[in-house]
Amino acid sequence: MDFQLSDEEQAFQEAVRRFGDKVLRTNEERIDTEGRIPDEVLSAMADLGLLAMPVPEQYGGIGASSVLTELAAEEIGRGDASMATAVFFLLEAGWSTAFSLHGTEEAKQEVLPPVCRGKAFLGIASTEPTGGSDLAGMHTTARRDGESFLVHGEKSFISGTEEAKRLGGGHLTLAKDPEGGFNFLYVPTNTPGITTQRFHNMGRMGISTGGLSYQDARVPAKYLMGRQGKGFGLAMGGFSVARTYVAAACVGAAERALETGMKYIREREVFGQPLGKFEGVQFELADLWTEVEAVKWQVRRSAWLHDKYTLRGDVSHRPEVDRVVSSVKLAAPQIAFECVKRVMMWHGASGYTKDVGLERGFRGIMSYMVGAEGGLNIMRIILARELLGKEFLPYRQ
Numbered sequence: 001m002d003f004q005l006s007d008e009e010q011a012f013q014e015a016v017r018r019f020g021d022k023v024l025r026t027n028e029e030r031i032d033t034e035g036r037i038p039d040e041v042l043s044a045m046a047d048l049g050l051l052a053m054p055v056p057e058q059y060g061g062i063g064a065s066s067v068l069t070e071l072a073a074e075e076i077g078r079g080d081a082s083m084a085t086a087v088f089f090l091l092e093a094g095w096s097t098a099f100s101l102h103g104t105e106e107a108k109q110e111v112l113p114p115v116c117r118g119k120a121f122l123g124i125a126s127t128e129p130t131g132g133s134d135l136a137g138m139h140t141t142a143r144r145d146g147e148s149f150l151v152h153g154e155k156s157f158i159s160g161t162e163e164a165k166r167l168g169g170g171h172l173t174l175a176k177d178p179e180g181g182f183n184f185l186y187v188p189t190n191t192p193g194i195t196t197q198r199f200h201n202m203g204r205m206g207i208s209t210g211g212l213s214y215q216d217a218r219v220p221a222k223y224l225m226g227r228q229g230k231g232f233g234l235a236m237g238g239f240s241v242a243r244t245y246v247a248a249a250c251v252g253a254a255e256r257a258l259e260t261g262m263k264y265i266r267e268r269e270v271f272g273q274p275l276g277k278f279e280g281v282q283f284e285l286a287d288l289w290t291e292v293e294a295v296k297w298q299v300r301r302s303a304w305l306h307d308k309y310t311l312r313g314d315v316s317h318r319p320e321v322d323r324v325v326s327s328v329k330l331a332a333p334q335i336a337f338e339c340v341k342r343v344m345m346w347h348g349a350s351g352y353t354k355d356v357g358l359e360r361g362f363r364g365i366m367s368y369m370v371g372a373e374g375g376l377n378i379m380r381i382i383l384a385r386e387l388l389g390k391e392f393l394p395y396r397q
């Protein structure tokens with residue numbers, strides 16, 4: 001066992017941290033207030049190879065391992081505490097992995113290179129107005145019609161709907177096949193028959209969340225992932241990878257909050273001495289740091305498991321992968337949220353201002369508490385299923 005990053009991994013991590021410090025932190029407020037990530041930030045990410053970075057080189061990516069992608073997600077979560085850039089990054093990283101693994105050759109050649117250049121967006125559309133946790137109970141259908149699929153129904157709370165309209169691109173979409181099973185297919189947002197609606201979120205304002213309505217939108221069959229009717233497992237595999245990067249971004253955001261907090265408690269004097277001299281604050285810091293470190297290494301283990309098994313199509317370690325991934329998606333948003341909350345408290349009244357910027361993290365991380373990429377209780381249910389056995393599942397699967 002070796003906890004040391006390789007020279008290549010360390011150099012890459014440092015490069016992304018420099019990018020986070022120079023480009024993301026300086027644009028963070030703008031990203032939060034203007035409601036989009038500036039084009040120059042996306043171009044800089046593309047230049048560094050950060051967009052859809054796991055995509056193999058022949059389709060425009062850098063063929064990054066899951067560990068390397070996880071390291072980048074940490075740094076991007078640290079750089080833009082609002083989480084908007086992290087969300088853009090991790091959706092493309094996670095779902096381009098699924099696309100690279102299961103897409104047709106023609107679709108990969110057509111769709112992935114512009115995504116890697118920042119000229120198109122790629123996300124996931126599974127949630128519907130009637131719910132996101134009970135995916136098997138969804139209503140949207142994708143019916144085969146000759147060399148196409150006709151998509152009909154509605155998706156909601158989908159990240160990147162406006163970006164996919166503005167830049168081009170679309171979402172890997174999970175829909176029921178009337179002939180049985182589920183289809184998982186890439187649906188370009190600008191397809192005739194699709195309308196979008198923007199929702200008004202409380203946080204991560206730099207990336208849109210919206211609704212997609214499909215009125216028999218015709219999608220070429222070349223955009224199908226895997227085989228007809230067999231898409232559910234492919235989507236679940238994609239969630240497994242994407243959840244690791246969510247957790248990584250939360251670790252970065254937690255570390256950023258602690259750095260901000262440590263600087264503050266070293267400098268701020270109360271009762272004649274620095275705040276950091278008081279045990280009440282020191283103990284909180286020690287507890288938070290311990291939890292963040294523990295989660296960070298579990299997240300890296302999760303990425304390592306993906307490199308070793310998931311990305312090679314090896315499902316023999318699926319229970320272990322599911323346990324580790326759901327544990328990090330459960331723990332990382334909560335500890336990140338707790339770090340931001342505690343550090344806001346250390347700041348007293350100034351922590352409540354927009355100037356200090358902690359509230360951006362507070363609002364952004366909350367998205368991962370309420371549900372994005374799967375709610376916390378769903379992670380608990382997956383864990384319990386793996387620990388107790390499938391017969392303890394509280395619902396049909």
Ligand SMILES: Cc1cc2nc3c(=O)[nH]c(=O)nc-3n(C[C@H](O)[C@H](O)[C@H](O)COP(=O)(O)OP(=O)(O)OC[C@H]3O[C@@H](n4cnc5c(N)ncnc54)[C@H](O)[C@@H]3O)c2cc1C
Nearest residue numbers: 124125126127131132133157158159367371372373375377
């Ligand atoms: C900002 C944001 C961005 C998002 N982006 C995307 C996206 O890009 N693509 C996409 O497809 N979806 C997206 N989502 C939706 C997300 O995946 C869903 O919020 C999530 O799956 C939960 O679905 P729901 O919100 O409908 O809650 P529901 O499924 O209605 O559940 C409500 C609550 O009950 C809990 N719960 C559910 N079942 C159980 C149970 N059996 N036992 C105990 N508790 C339970 C859930 O954890 C949740 O807290 C996004 C959400 C947010 C907030």
